[in-house]
Amino acid sequence: xxxxxxxxxxxxxxxxxxxxxxxxxxxxxxxxxxxxxxxxxxxxxxxxxxxxxxxxxxxxxxxxxxxxxxxxxxxxxxxxxxxxxxxxxxxxxxxxxxxxxxxxxxxxxxxxxxxxxxxxxxxxxxxxxxxxxxxxxxxxxxxxxxxxxxxxxxxxxxxxxxxxxxxxxxxxxxxxxxxxxxxxxxxxxxxxxxxxxxxxxxxxxxxxxxxxxxxxxxxxxxxxxxxxxxxxxxxxxxxxxxxxxxxxxxxxxxxxxxxxxxxxxxxxxxxxxxxxxxxxxxxxxxxxxxxxxx
Amino acid sequence: xxxxxxxxxxxxxxxxxxxxxxxxxxxxxxxxxxxxxxxxxxxxxxxxxxxxxxxxxxxxxxxxxxxxxxxxxxxxxxxxxxxxxxxxxxxxxxxxxxxxxxxxxxxxxxxxxxxxxxxxxxxxxxxxxxxxxxxxxxxxxxxxxxxxxxxxxxxxxxxxxxxxxxxxxxxxxxxxxxxxxxxxxxxxxxxxxxxxxxxxxxxxxxxxxxxxxxxxxxxxxxxxxxxxxxxxxxxxxxxxxxxxxxxxxxxxxx
Numbered sequence: 394x395x396x397x398x399x400x401x402x403x404x405x406x407x408x409x410x411x412x413x414x415x416x417x418x419x420x421x422x423x424x425x426x427x428x429x430x431x432x433x434x435x436x437x438x439x440x441x442x443x444x445x446x447x448x449x450x451x452x453x454x455x456x457x458x459x460x461x462x463x464x465x466x467x468x469x470x471x472x473x474x475x476x477x478x479x480x481x482x483x484x485x486x487x488x489x490x491x492x493x494x495x496x497x498x499x500x501x502x503x504x505x506x507x508x509x510x511x512x513x514x515x516x517x518x519x520x521x522x523x524x525x526x527x528x529x530x531x532x533x534x535x536x537x538x539x540x541x542x543x544x545x546x547x548x549x550x551x552x553x554x555x556x557x558x559x560x561x562x563x564x565x566x567x568x569x570x571x572x573x574x575x576x577x578x579x580x581x582x583x584x585x586x587x588x589x590x591x592x593x594x595x596x597x598x599x600x601x602x603x604x605x606x607x608x609x610x611x612x613x614x615x616x617x618x619x620x621x622x623x624x625x626x627x628x629x630x631x632x633x634x635x636x637x638x639x640x641x642x643x644x645x646x647x648x649x650x651x652x653x654x655x656x657x658x659x660x661x662x663x664x665x666x667x668x669x670x671x672x673x674x675x676x677x678x679x680x681x682x683x684x685x686x687x
Numbered sequence: 688x689x690x691x692x693x694x695x696x697x698x699x700x701x702x703x704x705x706x707x708x709x710x711x712x713x714x715x716x717x718x719x720x721x722x723x724x725x726x727x728x729x730x731x732x733x734x735x736x737x738x739x740x741x742x743x744x745x746x747x748x749x750x751x752x753x754x755x756x757x758x759x760x761x762x763x764x765x766x767x768x769x770x771x772x773x774x775x776x777x778x779x780x781x782x783x784x785x786x787x788x789x790x791x792x793x794x795x796x797x798x799x800x801x802x803x804x805x806x807x808x809x810x811x812x813x814x815x816x817x818x819x820x821x822x823x824x825x826x827x828x829x830x831x832x833x834x835x836x837x838x839x840x841x842x843x844x845x846x847x848x849x850x851x852x853x854x855x856x857x858x859x860x861x862x863x864x865x866x867x868x869x870x871x872x873x874x875x876x877x878x879x880x881x882x883x884x885x886x887x888x889x890x891x892x893x894x895x896x897x898x899x900x901x902x903x904x905x906x907x908x909x910x911x912x913x914x915x916x917x918x919x920x921x922x923x924x925x926x927x928x929x930x931x932x933x934x935x936x937x938x939x940x941x
Contacts, residue, residue: 427776543795550786553778556767560737561790561842562760600776608822609779
């Protein structure tokens with residue numbers, strides 16, 4: 394019986410952490426997808442690698458060094474994007490290269506201090522997390538989700554139409570920065586669960602899965618939280634049953650769910666085309682005189 | 688006190704002056720069109736007024752306050768040049784229009800009754816009350832444009848800035864939009880409209896400012912239509928074949 398696994402405390406901790414990350418990551422991801430920055434989580438994930446290496450080097454807890462490094466990278470990236478001519482994808486590319494190289498370089502320097510541990514951050518190691526790490530995830534996740542839910546209308550506005558938001562006098566620069574810093578916090582606290590190379594998946598996959606069926610932003614946000622929760626839970630249960638790494642299992646289940654729903658959505662759209670909720674708009678009258686058919 | 692005063696505005700893109708020393712003034716309740724050929728700098732000037740592009744020279748005052756110190760942006764309704772209201776994640780028409788009320792709300796505070804009422808009223812004004820909960824990407828181009836206009840109306844503006852609001856909008860919608868804008872003008876709202884065509888919206892204008900090569904070449908009476916448009920028999924309203932004309936439904940078929 395699968396529930397037998399949960400008599401072990403480490404399994405309870407693993408499940409709790411994964412469920413919290415699955416529930417909270419999409420609240421940030423929905424704005425990133427809206428802003429067409431779906432890969433930013435992955436970019437900050439690469440930077441997080443440098444953060445973990447700084448932790449090895451200094452002996453500090455990797456969660457906190459990662460948090461510091463990713464938040465700093467997020468601020469630099471937003472300043473680059475806003476103040477210079479650097480485009481978003483160039484800034485992103487620099488994050489990928491620099492973060493990965495920094496991580497490998499610093500780990501090389503710290504080679505005597507537990508390099509074997511690096512893999513647990515790359516791909517996640519829920520099973521070895523202690524209660525203090527679980528509480529970090531729960532508190533960080535709750536803070537992130539609360540902030541995103543409260544600021545939803547404002548963040549939607551800056552992500553959907555930044556120019557309009559600026560003309561309405563919204564604090565666009567501050568909100569952009571807040572969104573990126575929140576992403577950095579999410580990456581840092583969820584790396585225990587899914588690993589820093591896969592963290593982007595839990596930001597994005599639940600959102601792109603449910604948005605195929607939703608009509609409103611609000612519904613997309615809540616449905617993606619539910620989807621992330623279910624995907625994470627299913628991933629932990631499957632990985633426990635098969636004794637495989639939970640991070641990879643969660644992501645694979647997510648990708649599979651996305652593919653299945655994409656096919657299902659394409660089919661429903663085909664059905665809906667014949668039974669539309671509201672009539673298609675009338676076109677302009679054709680401003681030419683058609684030659685009469687002889 | 689004028690709603691908008693632009694003096695000697697110069698805007699450059701990459702060292703090239705697109706707007707060169709333009710003057711522009713809009714009085715309260717006045718409807719002014721900014722006209723000119725493509726590339727004359729009219730869109731750039733209006734973006735500078737909206738604070739989206741920086742001035743290389745000159746000054747802009749909004750409601751008597753220099754633009755840099757102006758904070759009361761909720762008095763301005765802005766309709767951007769057509770980009771479509773749809774974006775990555777689905778949003779309903781009501782959600783997009785409610786962005787127009789954010790400047791009235793404190794950061795993080797829920798919408799109040801006045802905010803919800805303004806959203807519903809604006810959607811009704813542009814004839815989309817029935818579409819409030821439709822995802823905007825299922826709406827037609829003209830309907831999406833109406834959503835963007837409703838968003839600008841929702842802020843209850845004293846100055847409505849519109850950048851080519853009728854490009855790609857069918858004639859029937861243009862006529863109906865003109866009626867909506869005329870109502871706002873009657874209620875005392877000033878309008879600054881970028882357009883390159885004469886149509887139903889331009890019939891209510893008090894004044895037109897014409898730009899050529901970034902300079903103001905005309906500031907006065909709106910240009911009269913010439914050619915085919917001058918013919919009194921020329922119909923601006925293109926009748927539809929489906930018999931909706933003549934009903935009191937301003938917006939024609941749903």
